[in-house]
Amino acid sequence: SQQGEEDPQALSIQEGENATMNCSYKTSINNLQWYRQNSGRGLVHLILIRSNEREKHSGRLRVTLDTSKKSSSLLITASRAADTASYFCATSRTSGSRLTFGEGTQLTVNP
Amino acid sequence: GAVVSQHPSRVICKSGTSVKIECRSLDFQATTMFWYRQFPKQSLMLMATSNEGSKATYEQGVEKDKFLINHASLTLSTLTVTSAHPEDSSFYICSAIFPDRGEVGELFFGEGSRLTVL
Numbered sequence: 001s002q003q004g005e006e007d008p009q010a011l012s013i014q015e016g017e018n019a020t021m022n023c024s025y026k027t028s029i030n031n032l033q034w035y036r037q038n039s040g041r042g043l044v045h046l047i048l049i050r051s052n053e054r055e056k057h058s059g060r061l062r063v064t065l066d067t068s069k070k071s072s073s074l075l076i077t078a079s080r081a082a083d084t085a086s087y088f089c090a091t092s093r094t095s096g097s098r099l100t101f102g103e104g105t106q107l108t109v110n111p
Numbered sequence: 112g113a114v115v116s117q118h119p120s121r122v123i124c125k126s127g128t129s130v131k132i133e134c135r136s137l138d139f140q141a142t143t144m145f146w147y148r149q150f151p152k153q154s155l156m157l158m159a160t161s162n163e164g165s166k167a168t169y170e171q172g173v174e175k176d177k178f179l180i181n182h183a184s185l186t187l188s189t190l191t192v193t194s195a196h197p198e199d200s201s202f203y204i205c206s207a208i209f210p211d212r213g214e215v216g217e218l219f220f221g222e223g224s225r226l227t228v229l
Contacts, residue, residue, distance in 0.1 A: 031216050042117070042204055042220035043155075045213065088154065092216050098145060099218060101155045 006089060006102040014110050019076040021105040023089030024069075030094050032065055034074050037086045037104075046074075046087075081111040114139060115207055117221030124195055125229055132190045132224045134205030140185035141207035145218070146178075149202040158203075161188040195228045202226075 006023045013019055023032070031050045035043040049056045049065045049072065056063045062075040076083055086106050090099040116135045124130050134144055142163045147155040159180050160168040167180035177199075179191040192199050202225050206218040213219065 033217065035218075035220075040202070040223070040225070042115075042222040043206075043218075044220070045217050048214045048217055090218075097216070098157055098160060099216075100157070101147075103154045106152075 006087075006105050008105060009103065010106045010108070012108040012110065013079055015079060015081055017079055017109075019079050019083070019107055019109070021074045021087055021089075021107070022071060023073070023102050024071045025089075025091050025100075025102075026070065027091075027093065029067075029091045030097070031092050032063075032072050033090045033092070033099065034061075034063060034072075035088045035090060035101075037088065039085075043088065076107075079107075079109045081109050083107060083109045114209065114212065114219045115141075115205065115221040117205055117224055119224055120222060121225045121227075123227045123229065126196050127194055129191055129193045130195055130226060132192075132203055132205075132226075134188045134190070134207075134221050136186045136207050136209070136219075139207075139209045139212060141188075141209060142185060144182060144188040144205055144207045146180060146188075146190050147204045147206065149204060149223075151202075155204065158190075163188075192226065195226070197228045200226055200228045 033048045034046045037043045047058045047063050049063050060077045065072045086104045088104045089102040118133045144161040146158045149155050158173045161180045161182040163182045182188040204223040206220045
């Protein structure tokens with residue numbers, strides 16, 4: 001079963017704006033990951049944050065994790081049209097175990 | 112570059128036929144591969160975990176005889192959809208963990224295979 005819930009389901013912004021996506025989960029986790037999927041393609045790993053971490057950065061990406069609220073957010077700064085894709089969070093209960101994916105957020109960045 | 116190759120990317124078949132999808136790890140050995148199914152505009156649903164040299168572990172509700180998984184080598188896992196029906200039409204994606212690449216727990220995905228059953 002999918003334990004991740006993401007909001008919003010769809011987000012449309014203008015190029016240059018920031019995009020924030022949220023993910024909530026139900027059980028305890030070892031780590032939470034964010035993936036990107038272009039339409040009709042496979043998924044690409046963006047960033048992984050462990051349960052003992054609160055914030056992590058990678059380029060224009062910033063991920064936060066609040067284990068007390070069982071939630072995470074992905075911030076994409078200075079968005080580009082090429083960022084248009086679906087973004088999924090995924091949780092893992094133990095290191096290296098299978099991932100459970102959220103429902104995803106469809107991000108559209110308008111040029 | 113890609114570390115997981117999936118083939119075919121698209122396949123159309125008649126109802127009642129069987130279709131095999133291959134997932135290969137490139138240059139790395141993958142003792143464990145995961146097969147996911149994705150319906151349009153929906154999330155990924157884990158179907159089974161494929162372990163090299165042993166039987167696959169299927170998720171609840173996934174028919175073992177319908178979706179045959181074989182992980183005969185450290186670089187190849189196959190998913191065979193047997194006696195396919197239109198409701199089996201979907202996007203199937205494989206993934207693998209490579210302990211020596213990426214972060215611990217990071218999955219590497221194939222490009223997916225879109226199956227259309229007429």
